[in-house]
Amino acid sequence: MAISRRTFLKASVAGGVVVSALGFDLKPAYAAVRQLKIRNAREYKTVCPYCAVGCGTIAYVHGSGGLNTTKTIIHVEGDPDNPINGGTLCPKGASQMGLAISPRLRKSPMYRGAGASEWREVDWDFAMDWFARKFKASRDATFVEQDSQGRTVNRCNGIAWVGSATVANEDAYLITKTMRAMGLTYIDHQARI
Amino acid sequence: MTNHWKDIKNADVVLVMGANPAENHPCGFKWALEARDENGAKLLTIDPRFTRTSAVADKHLQIRPGSDIAILGGLIRHILTNDLHHADYVRAHTNASFIISGDFGFEDGLFSGFEEAGSRYDKTSWSYQRAADGYVRRDPTLEDPQCVFQLLRRHYDRYTPAMVAQIAGCSEQKFLEMADIICSTGRADRVGTIMYAVGWTMHTVGSQIIRTGAILQLLLGNIGRPGGGINALRGHANVQGATDHAIVAGILPGYLKVPTPEQTTLAEHLEASTPQPLVPDTVNYWGNYPKFMVSLLKAWFGDSATTANEFGYHYLGKPDGDATWLSIWDEAYHGRLEGFITLGFNPLLAGPDIPRLLQSMSRLKWMTVIDPFMLDSAEFWKAPGMNPAEIDTEVLYLPTTHWIERDGSFTNSGRWAQWKEKAIDPPDGVRSDTWVLSELFWRVKELYQQDGGAYDEPIQNLTWNYLNPREPLLTELAKEINGYDHATGQLLSSFGQLQADGGTSSGNWLYTGSYTEAGNMMARRGTADPTGLGMHHEWAFSWPANRRVLYNRASADAEGRPWDPTRAGIAWTGREWIGDVPDYGRTTPPDAAGAFIMTEEGVARLFSSQMADGPFSEHYEPVESPTVNALHESVPVNPVINWYDGVRETLASEGDDFPHACTIYRVVEHEHFVTQNVPLLVEAMPDFFIEIPEGLAAEKGIENGGRARVWSKRGEVEGVAIVTKRIKPLLVNGRTVWTVGIPVHWGFAGGTSNTHASMANLLTPFIGDANTRCPEFKAFLVNIARAEPRAT
Numbered sequence: 001m002a003i004s005r006r007t008f009l010k011a012s013v014a015g016g017v018v019v020s021a022l023g024f025d026l027k028p029a030y031a032a033v034r035q036l037k038i039r040n041a042r043e044y045k046t047v048c049p050y051c052a053v054g055c056g057t058i059a060y061v062h063g064s065g066g067l068n069t070t071k072t073i074i075h076v077e078g079d080p081d082n083p084i085n086g087g088t089l090c091p092k093g094a095s096q097m098g099l100a101i102s103p104r105l106r107k108s109p110m111y112r113g114a115g116a117s118e119w120r121e122v123d124w125d126f127a128m129d130w131f132a133r134k135f136k137a138s139r140d141a142t143f144v145e146q147d148s149q150g151r152t153v154n155r156c157n158g159i160a161w162v163g164s165a166t167v168a169n170e171d172a173y174l175i176t177k178t179m180r181a182m183g184l185t186y187i188d189h190q191a192r193i
Numbered sequence: 194m195t196n197h198w199k200d201i202k203n204a205d206v207v208l209v210m211g212a213n214p215a216e217n218h219p220c221g222f223k224w225a226l227e228a229r230d231e232n233g234a235k236l237l238t239i240d241p242r243f244t245r246t247s248a249v250a251d252k253h254l255q256i257r258p259g260s261d262i263a264i265l266g267g268l269i270r271h272i273l274t275n276d277l278h279h280a281d282y283v284r285a286h287t288n289a290s291f292i293i294s295g296d297f298g299f300e301d302g303l304f305s306g307f308e309e310a311g312s313r314y315d316k317t318s319w320s321y322q323r324a325a326d327g328y329v330r331r332d333p334t335l336e337d338p339q340c341v342f343q344l345l346r347r348h349y350d351r352y353t354p355a356m357v358a359q360i361a362g363c364s365e366q367k368f369l370e371m372a373d374i375i376c377s378t379g380r381a382d383r384v385g386t387i388m389y390a391v392g393w394t395m396h397t398v399g400s401q402i403i404r405t406g407a408i409l410q411l412l413l414g415n416i417g418r419p420g421g422g423i424n425a426l427r428g429h430a431n432v433q434g435a436t437d438h439a440i441v442a443g444i445l446p447g448y449l450k451v452p453t454p455e456q457t458t459l460a461e462h463l464e465a466s467t468p469q470p471l472v473p474d475t476v477n478y479w480g481n482y483p484k485f486m487v488s489l490l491k492a493w494f495g496d497s498a499t500t501a502n503e504f505g506y507h508y509l510g511k512p513d514g515d516a517t518w519l520s521i522w523d524e525a526y527h528g529r530l531e532g533f534i535t536l537g538f539n540p541l542l543a544g545p546d547i548p549r550l551l552q553s554m555s556r557l558k559w560m561t562v563i564d565p566f567m568l569d570s571a572e573f574w575k576a577p578g579m580n581p582a583e584i585d586t587e588v589l590y591l592p593t594t595h596w597i598e599r600d601g602s603f604t605n606s607g608r609w610a611q612w613k614e615k616a617i618d619p620p621d622g623v624r625s626d627t628w629v630l631s632e633l634f635w636r637v638k639e640l641y642q643q644d645g646g647a648y649d650e651p652i653q654n655l656t657w658n659y660l661n662p663r664e665p666l667l668t669e670l671a672k673e674i675n676g677y678d679h680a681t682g683q684l685l686s687s688f689g690q691l692q693a694d695g696g697t698s699s700g701n702w703l704y705t706g707s708y709t710e711a712g713n714m715m716a717r718r719g720t721a722d723p724t725g726l727g728m729h730h731e732w733a734f735s736w737p738a739n740r741r742v743l744y745n746r747a748s749a750d751a752e753g754r755p756w757d758p759t760r761a762g763i764a765w766t767g768r769e770w771i772g773d774v775p776d777y778g779r780t781t782p783p784d785a786a787g788a789f790i791m792t793e794e795g796v797a798r799l800f801s802s803q804m805a806d807g808p809f810s811e812h813y814e815p816v817e818s819p820t821v822n823a824l825h826e827s828v829p830v831n832p833v834i835n836w837y838d839g840v841r842e843t844l845a846s847e848g849d850d851f852p853h854a855c856t857i858y859r860v861v862e863h864e865h866f867v868t869q870n871v872p873l874l875v876e877a878m879p880d881f882f883i884e885i886p887e888g889l890a891a892e893k894g895i896e897n898g899g900r901a902r903v904w905s906k907r908g909e910v911e912g913v914a915i916v917t918k919r920i921k922p923l924l925v926n927g928r929t930v931w932t933v934g935i936p937v938h939w940g941f942a943g944g945t946s947n948t949h950a951s952m953a954n955l956l957t958p959f960i961g962d963a964n965t966r967c968p969e970f971k972a973f974l975v976n977i978a979r980a981e982p983r984a985t
Contacts (some may be wrong), residue, residue: 169601185510186512
C-alpha cells in the first residue's frame with residue numbers, strides 16, 4: 001500500500017501507537033508541529049490601552065505567578081467573545097505586546113536639580129520624600145483659607161494636577177479624591193483637549 | 194456617546210464629521226461598515242481632508258477647517274424649509290413648543306444681553322415665559338412666533354446653501370446632495386447617527402458645533418433611538434472614565450459641581466445645583482442632586498462628615514474662577530504656579546503653543562512626572578532652544594506600571610466599564626500609580642502631623658480604610674465608588690437607594706450598581722443579545738444603571754410605542770417597559786412625565802440657556818481665519834471667548850503673511866505620543882510629515898517625498914512633504930484657500946524616529962472654546978515653503 005502524507009497522518013492519529021513504514025514513531029514530532037506557542041500559557045482578559053473603543057484582548061502569559069516564577073507575556077490578541085471588537089484589533093492594538101515589553105520602559109526614579117543639564121538616578125525613598133516635602137511646602141505657601149471677601153474657600157492655588165485618561169477608573173477616582181482633599185482646584189486631564 | 198459602538202450597526206445613515214474613525218477607531222468603525230453592508234446604510238464624511246473614512250464612504254464633502262456650524266446650520270435650515278423634521282418626535286420630546294421671552298433676539302452676530310465690557314452675556318432674555326402657575330408657557334401648535342420652533346426657523350434661515358458654500362468653500366450642489374441623505378431620517382422608520390471626535394471639540398465654538406449636531410438629531414428624531422444618537426469617539430482608553438470620575442476642573446465625580454466661593458454653605462451649594470422643574474410633567478432627575486453630593490462627601494470623609502460640619506463641605510477647595518487646562522498654563526506662565534504634577538500624560542506635546550508652554554514650565558519651582566516612559570514633558574529643559582543652566586525648575590520622574598500590569602476598569606466611549614485582569618507583574622523598581630498616590634498622601638499627612646501647616650483637617654479626615662493603606666486594591670476602590678448602605682453595611686445596587694441624610698455613601702453615583710453584593714458587574718462576560726440590537730446587557734456594566742442607550746424613553750412615541758418596532762429601544766406593554774433598561778421608571782406610564790428625565794423641562798433642549806455663547810449656535814470664524822465672517826463682518830469670532838494676557842500678540846494679524854488654513858490629526862499607527870515607544874509602530878510610521886495639496890505644492894516648488902517647512906506666528910515645523918490629491922483648493926468668500934495637514938505624534942525626547950523635533954503643537958494658538966476652553970487646535974493659519982533635504 002502506497003502511503004501518502006495524508007493517509008500516513010490519518011493513520012498515526014487514529015492508530016494510537018503506530019510504528020510507521022519508516023520504522024520509528026513520528027507521532028511526537030507531528031505533535032510538536034501542531035503545538036501553538038500559547039500552549040501552557042495562562043489567559044488574562046484585558047482591554048486595549050489605546051483609543052476608547054475598548055477592544056477586549058487576551059494576554060497569554062507563561063509562568064504561574066507563584067513564588068520564584070516570573071510571568072512572561074508571550075502574545076496578545078483580540079478577545080473573540082468581546083461584543084465590541086469580536087476578536088479584531090487595529091495595527092496598534094495588534095502590536096500592544098510591543099508596548100507591554102517596550103525596551104524603553106523605565107525602572108528607576110530620576111531627579112533633575114535646578115540648572116542641571118542631566119538627570120540623576122535616585123531611589124524611591126528619596127523620590128517620595130522630595131515629592132511630599134515639595135508638595136507640602138507649595139501647599140503651605142499658596143493655601144487660601146479665606147478669600148478677600150472673607151468667604152471660606154480652603155483652596156491650594158500653587159499646585160496643579162493633570163492626568164490621566166490612561167489609568168483605570170479606580171485610580172482616577174483615587175486621584176480626584178486625594179487631590180480635592182488636598183485643596184487643589186487646578187485639576188484636569190486629556191479630556192479637556 | 195449617547196449610544197455605544199455596536200449600536201452603530203442599527204443606523205440607516207452614518208454621518209462622520211470631525212472624526213476619522215477608520216484611522217483612529219478602526220475596530221469601532223467596523224459597526225459603521227456593518228450598517229453600510231448589512232443595512233444598506235449610507236456612510237457620509239464631512240471633513241477638511243479626504244480621509245481613510247472617506248475612502249469607504251458613499252459620499253464625502255470637503256470643507257474648510259472651522260466651518261462646521263455653517264454646514265450644520267445649513268442642514269437645520271434644509272430640514273425646516275422642506276418640512277423634513279420628525280414632527281411627532283419634535284412635538285413630544287423637545288422644547289419646540291416652549292415660549293421664549295419677548296426680549297430675546299439676535300442681531301449682527303450677537304445674541305441679546307451681550308455685555309461688551311465683560312465679553313459675556315447677561316442671559317436674562319434667554320429665558321422661558323411663565324404662565325400664572327409658574328410653569329413655562331407652551332404652544333403645542335408650534336405657531337407662536339416666540340416659541341422655540343419658530344425662533345429656530347428664523348435663526349437658521351440665514352444659512353442658505355449659497356451661504357454655506359461661501360463659508361465652507363464647498364459647492365452648493367454637493368452640499369444639497371449630502372443634505373438630502375442626512376435629512377432623510379426624520380421619519381419613524383428611519384434613523385441616523387452622528388460620529389464625531391475632537392474635530393468638533395477643538396474650536397473656539399467647539400461646544401456649539403456639538404450642540405448644533407444635537408439640534409439636528411433632535412429635529413430628525415434620532416436621539417434616544419437604537420441606531421441614532423450623537424456619538425463622541427474618544428481618544429484614550431479611559432478618557433470617559435477619568436471624566437466620569439472627575440479628574441476635571443469644575444466637576445466632582447458623577448458630574449456633580451465643584452462648589453464656588455459664593456456658595457458659603459452646603460445648603461447654598463445644593464440649592465444652586467439642584468434644578469427646579471419648569472413644567473409639571475418632568476422627572477427632573479437632577480432634583481436628587483443632594484443625595485448624590487452628600488453620599489460623595491460620606492465616601493470621602495466618612496465619620497468626619499456629619500450634619501454638624503455640613504458633611505465636610507468646607508474640606509473642598511472653592512476655585513477662584515476657571516481652573517481648566519489653559520488657565521493652569523496661564524498660572525504657570527505668570528509664575529503663580531509652584532508645582533505641577535502630571536500622571537499618564539505628556540502635557541507639553543499636548544499643547545497648544547509649545548513655545549509658550551516651555552516658558553511656562555521654566556517658571557515652575559518643581560514638577561513631578563509619573564509615567565511608565567520618560568516623557569518630553571519631563572525633559573522640557575532639554576528641548577531644542579532651551580538652556581538647562583537657566584532653568585531652575587526641579588523635576589522628578591517616577592516610573593510606574595502600565596495597563597497590563599494592573600487590574601481595574603476602563604470605560605469606553607460607549608460608557609461600558611469593562612474590568613481588565615492584571616496579566617503580568619511590573620519589573621523590579623517600578624511602582625503602581627496607586628502606590629505613588631497613597632505614598633504621597635501618607636507622607637504629606639504625616640508631615641502635617643509632625644510639623645503642622647496650612648489647614649490639614651481634610652487630609653487627616655480623608656477616608657482611607659484599605660487593607661493595605663499604602664496600596665489599596667482596585668476592587669476596594671471599585672466598591673467605594675459603587676457605595677454602601679451604612680445601616681446594613683451592604684453594597685448598594687442602584688443609585689435610587691442613595692440618601693441625602695448621610696445614611697449612604699457613594700464615590701460616584703453614576704457607577705452605583707457596578708460592584709454590588711452580587712459581584713463585580715464590570716467583569717461580566719455574558720454574550721447574550723436577546724434584543725438583537727447589540728445591547729449585550731450581561732457584558733460589563735454601562736452607566737447609568739446598565740442602560741445601553743441614553744434617553745431611550747425617546748425611542749418611543751407619546752403612548753410608549755416604539756417609533757420603529759424593528760429597532761425598539763424600549764416599549765410599553767401596558768404594565769411595564771421592556772427592552773433596554775428604561776430611562777424612566779420601569780412601571781411609570783408613558784404619559785406620566787417627559788422623556789428627557791435629566792432636564793427640568795422634561796424634554797430635550799433645542800434652545801438652551803446653559804451655554805455661554807448663545808441659546809442657538811452661530812458660525813464664528815476661528816481666531817486665525819483666512820477670511821471675513823460672511824454672516825457678520827463686525828463680529829468675526831466668538832465674542833465671549835477668554836483672551837489670556839499676551840495671547841492676541843501671538844496670533845496672525847493684518848499684514849502678516851499666513852495665507853493657508855492648517856489642521857492637525859492622528860494616523861492609525863500611532864496613539865498620540867506613547868506609541869513612539871513601540872518599535873513595530875515606529876517602523877510602520879517612522880517620521881513626521883506634512884500633507885500638502887498638489888496645487889499648493891506646485892506653486893511652492895515642493896516635491897512629493899521632498900521636504901517642506903511650515904510656520905505659524907508661534908513656531909515652525911519641518912518634515913517630509915506628502916503631496917496629495919486628498920485636499921482640494923476651496924473657494925471661500927471668492928478667494929482660493931488651501932488647507933495643510935499635520936500629524937501630531939512626534940516630540941524631541943528619546944528619539945526612536947527622525948523628526949527634528951517637529952511637534953504639531955509648536956504651531957497651534959493658545960485660545961479655547963467659550964464653554965469648555967478646549968483649545969482651538971483644529972483651525973489656524975500657516976505659511977509654507979520648500980525646505981532643503983537634510984543629511985540623514
